[in-house]
Amino acid sequence: MAKFSQKDIYFKDNDMAVFGTDHDSAMFWDGTDDELCITTTVSGVDPIADYHLATKYYVDSQVTTSGDSAGYFDAYDGSGGT
Incomplete structure (x- = not known):
């Protein structure tokens, strides 16, 4: 490597x-x-800094549907932001 x-x-x-x-x-x-x-x-790992790459799995696990029939997504930012 x-x-x-x-x-x-x-x-x-x-x-x-x-x-x-x-x-x-x-x-x-x-x-x-x-x-x-x-x-x-x-490939990568779960990001721990703003500039880190994220895996598809990590992004998919952080995204939830908003309940909107159009299929929009809400993402959660654990640092308190949105």
Whole structure:
């Protein structure tokens, strides 16, 4: 697993960070679509800070239906916000 400390990573067109052997997983910048691409599944854990990624399971478990027939959802923020 890659770990970056104390530095930022900057990608230009055609730049790629490769993880594993034989390009098992990679991150690269697609300048055509102006987006960061990742060639493997990204997984995570329950977030504990605002900037953490959240798993689909975590988000689904935090969302409840509001009882509205249109299917709107209410989310609960345990920090006291909404």
